[in-house]
Amino acid sequence: MADAGSIDTLVWCPTSGERRGLHWADGSIRERAQGAPTIGLPEGACAVPGLIDGHLHLILGGLGLEMLDLASCTSRAEVERRVRARHATLEPGRWLLAQGWNEDRWGGEQPTAAWFDGLGDRNVVAWRMDHHACVVSRTVMARLDLSSTPGGGEIVRDAAGSPTGLLREAAAWHIAKPAIPAPSVDGRRRALDAAVRHLHALGVTGVGSMEYGVDLEHVLAPCRHDLPLRMAVTLLDRDWPLDVTQGVSFERTDRLWVVGYKSFIDGTLGSRTARMHAPYADEPSTRGLWTELAAEGLLRDWAEHVLANGLSPSMHAIGDAALTAALDALERDERRVGRIEHAQTARAEDIARCAGRIISMQPLHKADDAPSAPSRLGASRMDRFFRFRDFARAGARLVFGSDWPIVTCCPMAGMRAAITGIDRIGAVVVPEQSLTPTEALTAYTHEAARALGFPAGCGTLQAGAPADLTILDRDPRSADWVHAPPRVLMTIVGGEIVHRSS
Numbered sequence: 001m002a003d004a005g006s007i008d009t010l011v012w013c014p015t016s017g018e019r020r021g022l023h024w025a026d027g028s029i030r031e032r033a034q035g036a037p038t039i040g041l042p043e044g045a046c047a048v049p050g051l052i053d054g055h056l057h058l059i060l061g062g063l064g065l066e067m068l069d070l071a072s073c074t075s076r077a078e079v080e081r082r083v084r085a086r087h088a089t090l091e092p093g094r095w096l097l098a099q100g101w102n103e104d105r106w107g108g109e110q111p112t113a114a115w116f117d118g119l120g121d122r123n124v125v126a127w128r129m130d131h132h133a134c135v136v137s138r139t140v141m142a143r144l145d146l147s148s149t150p151g152g153g154e155i156v157r158d159a160a161g162s163p164t165g166l167l168r169e170a171a172a173w174h175i176a177k178p179a180i181p182a183p184s185v186d187g188r189r190r191a192l193d194a195a196v197r198h199l200h201a202l203g204v205t206g207v208g209s210m211e212y213g214v215d216l217e218h219v220l221a222p223c224r225h226d227l228p229l230r231m232a233v234t235l236l237d238r239d240w241p242l243d244v245t246q247g248v249s250f251e252r253t254d255r256l257w258v259v260g261y262k263s264f265i266d267g268t269l270g271s272r273t274a275r276m277h278a279p280y281a282d283e284p285s286t287r288g289l290w291t292e293l294a295a296e297g298l299l300r301d302w303a304e305h306v307l308a309n310g311l312s313p314s315m316h317a318i319g320d321a322a323l324t325a326a327l328d329a330l331e332r333d334e335r336r337v338g339r340i341e342h343a344q345t346a347r348a349e350d351i352a353r354c355a356g357r358i359i360s361m362q363p364l365h366k367a368d369d370a371p372s373a374p375s376r377l378g379a380s381r382m383d384r385f386f387r388f389r390d391f392a393r394a395g396a397r398l399v400f401g402s403d404w405p406i407v408t409c410c411p412m413a414g415m416r417a418a419i420t421g422i423d424r425i426g427a428v429v430v431p432e433q434s435l436t437p438t439e440a441l442t443a444y445t446h447e448a449a450r451a452l453g454f455p456a457g458c459g460t461l462q463a464g465a466p467a468d469l470t471i472l473d474r475d476p477r478s479a480d481w482v483h484a485p486p487r488v489l490m491t492i493v494g495g496e497i498v499h500r501s502s
Helices: 057-063 076-089 171-178 185-201 213-223 244-248 301-306 320-329 348-354 361-370 372-376 377-384 388-393 411-420 437-444 447-449
Strands: 021-025 029-030 038-040 046-049 051-056 096-101 126-127 134-138 153-157 163-169 203-213 230-235 256-264 312-317 341-343 358-361 397-400 469-474 490-492 496-501
Touching: 021 185, 038 256, 051 397, 051 437, 051 447, 057 203, 057 244, 076 096, 076 126, 076 361, 134 171, 134 244, 163 171, 185 203, 185 213, 185 496, 203 213, 203 397, 203 447, 203 469, 203 490, 213 230, 213 244, 213 256, 230 411, 244 256, 301 312, 301 320, 301 388, 312 320, 320 341, 320 348, 348 388, 358 388, 361 411, 372 377, 388 397, 397 411
Parallel strands: 051 203, 096 126, 203 230, 230 256, 256 312, 312 341, 341 358, 358 397
Antiparallel strands: 021 029, 021 038, 046 469, 126 134, 134 163, 153 163, 469 490, 490 496
């Protein structure tokens, strides 16, 4: 956690009358400035730098607020009941879109198109919680070409060789997704507005967001001077050869800029598509998948092309073999601007290679994946799982985010997972890898700002820094993170109060 500055740059707790208020002028923090705007802090409250979600999908998250949420379903019957209930509310012809299902919550049975029978001609697409797999209705299957499987994907088939309706990785992205009617530009702009309001309520003042170039051009660019939060965009357009024209030429403002491009190396642990050095313990026939450019042997060329144009290559790497591949691709990244996303499993020999590297992780993925991790990895590899402490000790630059809409974008929930090691069913998993509250806060503020190229001073409370502030009801350093995490009272971006709790 190098270069975080003194703790006073991360937490401001009023201890006397002269420091009881926060002051700013012209959108920048000032100490005891005469005549500057002042916000009084309630007893026990404190200010921290505006929280930054280092990895999410802003527009997709906004669109997801309108999707059917299946995250809490614990049986096939419950999935079918919720889908039928949503079907009854939709007008004819509208697609029923859902997300959040996780087969580990009901014993591992894989969903199929049969789960959506009895809905007439309704088209249904339900995304797994990680968005790396989806199951579609028979009506959607009839629209798709399922005769061949794209590289880096899987069309799941039954014993007779017929598609079941479940598609994984590239098959979900390149076969199912293009068939779904795209929301209009106005619809995506409304989703952006809804997403920003949602984030403000959670204390988030800035994000690192994964977006497509078409949305950068038509949805984000028109509001780049007055976007209500700060946004570093990583472009998802990744056809090879890669045209970086849009990323290089985009007009930066203090609210919106392009930081780099993203590539996927592998899939996810839950779907057993994360690429591992050794086979899965509960499915020895597979080590997971290489996807996209990694599957084509072009990952290093891609990363070096992005770097040569002054941008940051961001690589999705969840399996331990994927992390090795990402580090190999960054061997010539002397400026240490490349970002490795997720890094959920890591061999000891690769931890040391991460010194000075940006390791962008999502603590709530640990909470979600932990219940199934022992069966996926086996007991002998659990020491490779979410090595927060080992990365920090090796000198890696930890950046935290959510991957919303995969999981909630609440930073307090993410910090709780990183600090306590508690998973979604209440068990404490690899507690030796947990972090202190200050370390977790640094990953959500100072380190996220540095890694994503935020304006100077962002992620601190130093005088002269942009007045991006999150007001909490208690000091995060001494809070009871198990039973009573801090609560957001107010969110301030550039000196403007954008959220105040009721």
